[in-house]
Amino acid sequence: MATQVCEGLKQTKEKERFTVCVEGNIASGKSTLLEHFKTNQNVEELFYRDHERWSMTLGTYIQLTMLEMHQKQTVKPVKLMERSIYSTKYCFMQNMKESGELQDIDHTIITEWFNWIIRNHDCRVDLIVYLQSKPETVHQRIKNRKLNGEEDIPLEFLQTMHDFHEDWLIKRSKFAVPSKVLVIPADSSLEEMHQIYAAKESEILCGMNIKSFL
């Protein structure tokens, strides 16, 4: 897998900048990975709450926010992003549609916008780092961090979000994957995860060295 990712990246080696999107379930450790590489980009997403009334508003706004993140220029050789316009659409919006929170007409409009955006704007991704975690693991982490509003997130919801990520990035049964995918099992302890990130630094950073960030 690691070799395949490196091979696949050879074609893009000549480019000056890379975009890497970190994907995974709620509390799978995305911010922790970003923190490990000392970036401060963090998009707060509130999809897991009951947004029946505000789902269209929220969906449109978050899609716009993700577009802004994709468009953002950086002087660093690698732009690390938490999530992407793709997981927003293929996992979170899809869940809102299938659960009935998002009306069909609203979903159709958001999809039209999504298709137009990715056709007409540069939302290129060079690598997706998928933090693959068990729903039980992230459920426990959510309980441990005790954030307001998260107390009621049921295991079933985390299982559903896990399934959307797996369908998209592993089974590839529903939607196109926009880049190579590096899968990192993310159920280990924090200390072990930092060791794994250090060991996989070159793969995660598309062959770049963390020192080039400083």
Ligand SMILES: Nc1ncnc2c1ncn2[C@@H]1O[C@H](COP(=O)(O)OP(=O)(O)OP(=O)(O)O)[C@@H](O)[C@H]1O
């Ligand atoms: N390997 C780990 N072992 C135990 N706890 C962890 C581990 N990784 C992260 N955590 C803790 O789990 C919580 C979620 O981690 P983090 O914020 O990095 O996840 P996230 O994927 O960014 O979450 P969100 O989807 O809410 O943005 C935090 O309290 C963090 O300290």
